[in-house]
Every structure is written in C-alpha cells, then in structure tokens.
Amino acid sequence: MEDNLPEDLANLSELDEKSLLEVLTGRFRHDCIYTYIGDILVAVNPFKYLSIYEKQVSEQYKCHEKKALPPHIFAVADRAYQSMLGRLATGPKNQCIVISGESGAGKTESTKLLLRHIMELCKANSQLEQQILQVNPLLEAFGNAQTVMNDNSSRFGKYIQLRFHNSSVKGAKINEYLLEKSRVVQQDEGEQNFHIFYFMLAGISPEDKEMYGLLDPTHYRYLNGRFGQEAVVQTWRVKYAEVSNAMDMVGFEEQEKVDMMTILAGILSLGNITFETTDSDALRVSEASRGWLKATAGQFGVQEEDLLKSLTCTTSMTRGEAIQRLHTQQQAEGILDIFGFENFAVNRFEQLCINLANEQLQYFFNHALLLLLTHIFLMEQKEYKEEGITWETISYKDNKPILELFFTKPIGVLSLLDEQSAFPQATDRDFVDKLNSKFKAAPNFEVVRNHTPLFTIVHYAGKVQYNATGFLERNRDTIPASIRELFINSVTPLLSVLFAATISRTGTLMPRKAKIQVADDNFNSTRKQSVGAQFKHSLAVLMEKMFAASPHFVRCIKPNRSKQPDQLDNQLVLDQVFLQDSFLDFMHSQTVKTTFSSLLLGGDGKPLEHLKVVMMEQLQMPLMIEFTATALFHYAASEFKLYRYPHCAPAPTLLQYPDILYVTHPSGLTSDLQVRQYQLYPIVLVY
Numbered sequence: 001m002e003d004n005l006p007e008d009l010a011n012l013s014e015l016d017e018k019s020l021l022e023v024l025t026g027r028f029r030h031d032c033i034y035t036y037i038g039d040i041l042v043a044v045n046p047f048k049y050l051s052i053y054e055k056q057v058s059e060q061y062k063c064h065e066k067k068a069l070p071p072h073i074f075a076v077a078d079r080a081y082q083s084m085l086g087r088l089a090t091g092p093k094n095q096c097i098v099i100s101g102e103s104g105a106g107k108t109e110s111t112k113l114l115l116r117h118i119m120e121l122c123k124a125n126s127q128l129e130q131q132i133l134q135v136n137p138l139l140e141a142f143g144n145a146q147t148v149m150n151d152n153s154s155r156f157g158k159y160i161q162l163r164f165h166n167s168s169v170k171g172a173k174i175n176e177y178l179l180e181k182s183r184v185v186q187q188d189e190g191e192q193n194f195h196i197f198y199f200m201l202a203g204i205s206p207e208d209k210e211m212y213g214l215l216d217p218t219h220y221r222y223l224n225g226r227f228g229q230e231a232v233v234q235t236w237r238v239k240y241a242e243v244s245n246a247m248d249m250v251g252f253e254e255q256e257k258v259d260m261m262t263i264l265a266g267i268l269s270l271g272n273i274t275f276e277t278t279d280s281d282a283l284r285v286s287e288a289s290r291g292w293l294k295a296t297a298g299q300f301g302v303q304e305e306d307l308l309k310s311l312t313c314t315t316s317m318t319r320g321e322a323i324q325r326l327h328t329q330q331q332a333e334g335i336l337d338i339f340g341f342e343n344f345a346v347n348r349f350e351q352l353c354i355n356l357a358n359e360q361l362q363y364f365f366n367h368a369l370l371l372l373l374t375h376i377f378l379m380e381q382k383e384y385k386e387e388g389i390t391w392e393t394i395s396y397k398d399n400k401p402i403l404e405l406f407f408t409k410p411i412g413v414l415s416l417l418d419e420q421s422a423f424p425q426a427t428d429r430d431f432v433d434k435l436n437s438k439f440k441a442a443p444n445f446e447v448v449r450n451h452t453p454l455f456t457i458v459h460y461a462g463k464v465q466y467n468a469t470g471f472l473e474r475n476r477d478t479i480p481a482s483i484r485e486l487f488i489n490s491v492t493p494l495l496s497v498l499f500a501a502t503i504s505r506t507g508t509l510m511p512r513k514a515k516i517q518v519a520d521d522n523f524n525s526t527r528k529q530s531v532g533a534q535f536k537h538s539l540a541v542l543m544e545k546m547f548a549a550s551p552h553f554v555r556c557i558k559p560n561r562s563k564q565p566d567q568l569d570n571q572l573v574l575d576q577v578f579l580q581d582s583f584l585d586f587m588h589s590q591t592v593k594t595t596f597s598s599l600l601l602g603g604d605g606k607p608l609e610h611l612k613v614v615m616m617e618q619l620q621m622p623l624m625i626e627f628t629a630t631a632l633f634h635y636a637a638s639e640f641k642l643y644r645y646p647h648c649a650p651a652p653t654l655l656q657y658p659d660i661l662y663v664t665h666p667s668g669l670t671s672d673l674q675v676r677q678y679q680l681y682p683i684v685l686v687y
Contacts, residue, residue, distance in 0.1 A: 005023055005026045005027050005030075005032070006023060007032075007035060007036060007070055007071050008035070008036040008037070008038070008071070009023060009035060009036065009037045009042075010036065010037055010038045017574055020574075020577065021570055021573065021574065023035065024042070024044065024557075024568075024573060024577075025568055025570070028044050028046075028559065028568050029566075029568075031046065031050055031052075032070065032071075033045070033046050033050070034070065034071035034072050034073065035071055036071045039552070039553070040553045040554075040555055041071060041072075041073065041075070041076050041553070041554045041555070042555050042557060042577070043073060043101075043105075043106060043110055043554055043555065043556050043557065044557045044559050044568075044573075045104065045105055045106035045109075045556065045557065045558055045559060046559075046565060047559070047560075047563055047564060047565040048565035048566075052072070053074075053113060057072075057074070058074055058116075058117055058120050061074035061075050061077075061078050061117065062078060062120075062121060063078070063082060063087070064078060066079070073110055073113045073114060073117070073554065074113070074117045076097060076114065076552050076554055077097075077113075077114045077117040077118050077121065078117070078121060079552065080095040080097055080118075080552050081095075081118055081121045081122070083095055083550060084164065085167060093549070093550050094548060094549035094550070095549050095550050095551075095552065096545070096546045096549035096550065096551050096552070097114060097551075097552045097553075097554065098361065098364070098365065098546070098551055098552070098553050098554070099111060099114075099554045099556060100358075100361060100365070100553070100554070100555055100556065101555060101556030101557060101558065101576065102149075102341060102558055102576060103147065103149040103150045103153050103342070103558075104149045104150035104153070104558045104563060105556035105557055105558040105576070106556045106558075107154070107556050108140065108144070108152060108154055110554055110556055111136075111158075111160070112136050114554075115132065115133060115136070115160070116133060118162065118169075119132065119133060119169070122164070122167055122168050122169050123167075123168075127249075128169065128170075128171075128172075129169055130249060131249055131250050131251070132162070132169070132172045134245075134246040134249040134250055135172075135174060135246070135250060137239075137242050137243055137246040138243060138246050138247065138250065139158065139174070139176075140152065140154075140195065141194075141195050141196040141199055141239070141243045142194060142195075142196050143155055143156045143158075143176065143179060143194065144194065144195050145180075145183055145187075145191065145192055145193060145194050145195060146191060146192040146195075147190075147191050148188070148189075148190045148191060149561075150563075151563070152195075155179065155180035155183055155194070156176045156177060156178055156179040156180065157176065157177035157178060157354075157357055158174055158175065158176050158177065159174070159175045159177070159542055159545070160172065160173075160174050161173045161174070161175070161545070175508070175538070175541075175542070176508075177357065177507075177535065177538050177539075177542070178350070178353050178354065178357065178535055180350050182348075182350065182474070184222060184267065185222060185271065187224065188344075192223075193222055193223055195236075195239070196243070196264065197222070197223060197264065197268065198217075198223075198227070198228065198236050199236050199237075199239045199240040199243055200214075200240060200261060200264055201214065201217045201227070201236075202228075202233045202234075202236035202237045202239075202240060203236060203237040203238075203239070203240025203241060203244075204240065204261070208261070212261050212262055212265040212299070213265055213269070213295050213298065213299055214265050214268070219272070220268045220271060220272065221271045221272050222267065222268055222271035223268070244257075255493065255494075256493075256494055259492050259493055259494030259495065260494060262299050262300075262301075262492055263299070263300070263492065263494065263495055265299045266295075266296050266299030266300045269292050269295040269296040269299055270292075270296045272289060272292040273285060273289045273292045273293055273296065273311070274286045274288065274289045275311075275312075282312075283312050284312060285308060285311070285312065293307065293308060300487065300490055300492060300495060301490040301491035301492035301495060302486055302487065302489070302490050302491075306486055307486065309482070310480070310482045310483045310486050313482075341354070341355055341358040341459070341461050342354050342355060343355075343461075343462065343464045346467050347464055347465060347466045347467060348466070348467060348469075348470065348471075348474075349468075349470060349471050349474040349475065349531075350474075351464070351466065352457075352466055352471075353531075353532075353535050355457075355459055355464060356406055356535075356539075357535075357539060358459075358461070359399060359402055359403060359406075359459060359460060360403065360539050360542075360543060362399055362460050362461075363399055363400060363403055364543060364546055364547070364551075365553065366398065366399065367547070368551045368553075399459075399460040401443070401444060402444050402457070402458075402459060402460065405439065405442060405444050405445060405457070407536065411438050413435065413439075414532045414533070414536055416431065416434050416435060416438065417431060417471065417472070417475050417530070417532050418475070418530050418532060418533060419434075420434065420472055421472050421475045421476050421530055421532075426472060427472070428453045428468045428469050428470065428471050428472055429453045429468075431453070431468055431471055431472060432453040432454070432455050432468050435455050436455070443458070444457060444458040444459075445457060445458070446458065446463070448465060452467060452469065453467070453468040453469060453471075454466065454467055454468065455468065474531065475530045475531050475532050476530060476531075477530070477531045484499050487499040488500050503529070503534070505529065505533075505534065505537040505538075507529075507531070507534035507535065507538060555576075555577070557573055557576050557577065558572065558576065559572070559573060560572065
C-alpha cells in the first residue's frame with residue numbers, strides 16, 4: 001500500500017485536509033514518518049525506535065538525487081551541505097535549517113540527526129567533529145526537563161552554527177536563548193526539574209555522593225521529594241555516564257567537573273533552607289534548616305555567616321556608609337524564585353518570551369515563502385499590462401503587526417515592561433494597566449477585566465492569556481550585589497568565574513579571563529540589561545544570521561498527546577500542519593514545483609476557460625493573475641498537449657526545460673507572438 005502513497009504532497013491533484021490526512025496517516029502506519037511538501041520536510045514523531053538511521057541508510061543520502069530516495073531528515077542535511085558547497089544549482093552560500101513544531105514533536109532528536117549526518121558528509125573523524133556531537137548530551141542534561149507534554153522537553157532555544165573551510169568543519173558555536181531558570185526552584189504538577197539533578201543522584205558513586213554532601217533524593221524540596229522507579233533510575237545512571245564521557249570529550253578539566261557537581265549539590269541544599277519571621281517582621285533562617293545552611297555554605301565554598309547575611313538582608317552604600325536592610329518574607333522568596341509555542345492553564349513571563357520567539361520564527365518562515373513568490377511579478381508587471389492580463393488583490397495573513405506590538409519603541413510591550421521595571425515601586429498591575437491604556441484598540445491585544453493582572457495576545461497560532469504576576473521581577477532578574485560579591489569570593493573556582501563574568505547584550509555569560517570575544521555578543525556596560533532587552537537583542541542577532549542564509553524547513557509533528565507509538569490523532573495533526581494560512585498557501589504553491597503535470601488542468605481533455613495564477617508583490621501583497629483567451633494546458637498519458645481557446649492563430653507552443661517553463665501564446669487575439677518565462681517554484685495555481 002505504501003508504494004501508492006505519494007512521498008511528496010505537492011504531487012496531489014487536490015491538496016485539502018482529507019487528502020493530506022490520508023497520505024500522512026497511510027505513511028505513518030507503515031512507519032514512513034517523513035513526507036515532503038515541496039522542499040519542506042514533514043516529520044511525524046513515531047515515539048518508538050525505527051531502523052532508518054543506521055549507517056547503511058546514511059550512506060545512501062550522500063550527494064543523492066532528491067527523487068531517487070524516500071523523504072528523510074538525512075536528505076535535508078545533504079541538500080543543505082551540498083548547497084553550501086555550491087554543488088547544486090546555486091553558488092556557494094550560507095545555509096540555515098529551521099526546525100519547528102510544538103513540544104514533543106521531535107525537534108531535539110531531529111537536530112541531533114541533522115548534526116550527525118552533516119558530520120558524516122564532511123567525513124568527520126577528528127576530535128573537533130566528535131566534540132560537536134558530544135555537546136548535545138550536555139545541552140540536554142542541563143537544559144531539558146520532563147514536562148506534561150514531553151519527557152525530554154528543551155527548556156531553552158538554541159542556534160547551532162557550524163563553520164566550514166572547503167568541505168571540512170572548522171568550528172562550531174552554540175547560542176542558547178531564554179533558559180527557563182525558574183524551573184530550578186518550582187515545577188508544576190507532573191513535571192520535573194532539569195535532567196542533570198536526576199542523572200547525578202542516580203549515577204554518582206557512594207564515595208562521591210558523600211564527598212559532595214548529597215543525601216537521599218527524596219529529601220530535596222527542589223525535586224518535590226520524589227525520585228523515579230528503578231527502571232527509570234537505571235536509565236538515569238546510563239545518562240550520567242554519557243554526560244561524564246561528554247565532559248571528557250568536550251574538554252572539561254577534572255577540577256571543573258568537581259566544581260560543577262559541587263555547585264549542583266549546593267543548589268539542592270539551598271532549596272531546603274526555610275525562613276521564619278521575627279517579632280519585627282524581619283526574616284531569619286529557621287532553626288530546623290540551620291544544617292542545610294551550613295551544608296550550602298560548604299558546597300558553595302563561602303562562609304556560613306556571609307551566606308546568612310546575603311539571604312536575609314541587603315547592604316547598600318550611602319555617602320560612604322554601609323547600610324543593611326533586613327528582608328521581609330516576600331523579598332526572601334523573590335531571591336530564590338528567579339527566573340515551543342506554549343499555551344498553558346497559567347502562562348507566565350517565560351511563555352510570553354517563548355511565544356514571541358515563535359512569532360519571530362513564523363515571520364521568518366513567511367518571509368522565506370513570500371520571497372519565493374515575489375520576483376516574477378516585479379519583473380513582468382509592465383508586460384501584464386501590455387498584454388491586457390487582469391489581476392486582483394487577495395488578502396494575506398501577516399504576523400508583522402504582532403511583532404510590532406512587542407518591539408515598537410517607546411510604546412511596545414517590551415518597552416513598557418522595561419519602563420515599569422525601572423521603577424522600584426511599580427507593580428505588575430501597573431504594567432497591565434499601561435498595556436490596557438496603550439493597546440486597548442489594537443487588533444492583537446485584548447483587555448481582561450479581572451482583579452488578577454491578566455492580558456491576552458492574539459498570536460498567529462491563537463489567543464493566549466498571560467498572567468503578569470511576577471513579570472517585573474522576572475524581567476529585572478536582579479542579583480543583589482551582596483550575593484554577587486559573596487560568590488565572586490568563593491573558594492570554588494568555577495562559581496567564582498561564573499559570578500565574575502560580564503553579560504553580553506544577548507544575555508550570554510562572558511568570563512573575564514576570555515581574551516577573544518565575538519563581535520555580535522560583545523557588550524561592555526556597567527548597567528544590567530533586563531531579560532526582555534537581552535532577549536530582544538538575541539532575537540535580532542539570530543534573525544540577522546538566518547536572513548543572510550538560504551533556508552531549509554523541517555516541520556515536526558506530534559501525532560498524539562499521550563506520547564504513544566502507532567497512534568495518530570487526525571485533528572491534532574491538522575492543527576499542527578495548518579497552523580497558519582501562509583503554510584497552506586505554500587503547500588499549494590509547491591504543487592507546481594516538482595512536476596509539470598500539476599500545471600495542467602482537467603482529466604477529460606476539455607480546455608478550461610480561465611487559468612489563474614497567484615503571485616506575490618513586494619513580499620507583502622499576493623496577486624491573482626487571470627489569463628483569458630490564451631494557451632491552456634491539459635495533461636494526459638504522461639504527455640503535455642496544447643489547446644487553444646478560443647480558436648485563434650497562430651497555435652500556442654510549449655517549450656520544456658529542466659527548471660523553467662516557457663509558454664508562447666498570442667497577445668490577445670492577434671498573431672503577434674510573445675515569450676513569457678515562469679520559474680516553476682514561485683507559482684500558485686487557483687482553479
């Protein structure tokens with residue numbers, strides 16, 4: 001049966017919900033999880049092992065013809081690599097692979113497979129290539145966690161940049177975006193902390209556990225007093241060994257590894273420190289948690305008394321005099337509680353940033369599609385008028401207004417958030433009131449009448465209601481000077497280096513001992529930028545890199561919510577594929593890219609009266625071009641045949657080339673011949 005299912009949805013005569021589902025479902029049942037839509041690869045998460053990634057399979061996807069092999073993630077890697085080297089139609093150019101999809105759709109695994117195959121393509125056998133591959137286990141251990149939607153959810157975004165000389169990789173850089181730091185101190189029901197805590201507690205030896213001062217996992221509040229069943233714990237032990245090996249391969253020194261484990265142990269102990277109020281409403285560490293305070297100080301390499309002061313009071317300098325202010329209960333909790341398209345029951349600051357990143361990537365996706373569909377009209381607009389070809393404007397869904405809602409200065413959402421964050425006495429309610437005042441008439445903003453500071457953004461993927469409680473504090477992400485000074489003076493070298501580091505405009509730590517700094521991350525400032533400002537700049541840097549490269553798209557699809565193999569929820573799949581009208585438009589546009597047959601109308605040999613072609617103008621305006629009394633095409637018996645309608649002389653002719661279709665037709669009803677050239681890929685047919 002799978003032999004009859006098209007590998008490219010662009011080959012379907014009709015691309016609607018029913019036909020799309022029939023193909024995707026049929027292929028999924030036969031473990032064919034990859035399907036093309038033109039140049040987009042749709043990847044359905046199988047939630048089980050498949051033997052399609054073995055060595056013999058990857059060998060086939062090296063300098064291969066696209067139609068010669070089934071769709072595969074390796075094919076995307078090969079096409080990007082060969083394009084970068086200039087071996088395909090275009091000259092050498094930077095390439096960018098965009099992997100999208102909701103949480104649990106398989107983006108992390110797809111990234112690893114792409115990297116692995118690219119290393120295979122460049123005949124990777126040096127230590128550098130192996131180091132690049134070994135970075136992923138470290139990123140997953142420290143940046144991924146179990147959520148209700150995904151057992152291995154990336155709680156940060158990452159951009160992996162590989163640098164090549166000739167055909168060999170010569171370097172790599174990984175930028176991370178918006179690590180969900182608040183997960184360390186609090187997880188929602190059914191979720192876990194970052195993987196590394198579980199890996200460490202499961203895999204560490206009894207001797208090392210004693211050396212680092214680690215106790216039974218169920219004692220730790222940051223793990224919610226829970227651990228895993230034995231089968232899961234055994235998996236964590238294996239993962240810990242992989243992380244340890246990866247550290248060795250990447251080049252961590254032994255002292256750095258010891259420091260890292262010590263710091264992780266200190267974080268767990270810190271979470272068990274509790275506070276109680278005095279008669280004057282000041283805070284002190286409870287007697288019951290004095291032992292945890294002592295353990296934390298030892299693990300962080302600082303004096304117990306200094307740690308106590310940093311947790312319970314703030315020191316400031318006024319006219320050369322040190323003034324100490326005791327924290328209230330609310331402030332002490334604030335010190336501990338610091339900071340893919342997501343729509344949860346409660347959406348916080350992190351969800352806003354994550355969804356904004358998705359919004360920006362959607363804009364890039366739209367831009368890339370429109371770029372494919374625009375240049376023909378710009379070149380031939382004059383000719384359309386001369387030939388009497390009529391066109392009409394059709395509507396197009398653009399998410400640029402949503403980005404402007406966030407980024408516009410001085411009254412965008414992020415600017416207003418920074419403005420309110422700068423006032424010590426401002427509240428989250430003040431921030432929401434500002435939003436309501438400025439954007440109440442904006443089409444992508446909705447006011448929410450509630451005593452809780454709520455507001456709604458109409459994103460490209462749908463409405464999301466945000467709870468602004470904690471927005472200002474998370475945006476400030478302030479580390480008190482006393483705590484920073486405390487850890488800079490720690491006897492644990494790694495901890496001292498981390499707190500002495502400066503922060504770039506993208507929020508990246510830049511150790512002071514580093515002599516080489518990347519230009520786009522260099523930021524030497526005495527003032528702390530807000531999280532929103534860092535994130536905005538990091539997105540700008542990311543988009544600059546992506547727009548300068550040729551894009552390739554992998555759309556990951558989650559087949560069901562229960563993460564079970566061999567189950568496909570039709571509506572869930574449709575919601576992910578038809579996420580945006582532009583994606584549907586692009587799928588229709590791809591029907592003309594692969595074969596000429598999709599350009600030709602009818603199956604009964606009868607010519608049609610009109611041929612409408614949709615194109616795009618100036619990356620913004622789709623246009624409908626209507627050809628009347630011109631050449632009409634019909635496809636039959638695997639041949640192209642020409643028809644004239646109405647009867648006119650001379651007869652139109654068709655010339656076929658590998659990538660270009662030349663159509664010669666009468667100008668109106670006269671005998672003057674004109675040649676018009678159409679690149680196949682930018683045309684959308686509407687019948």
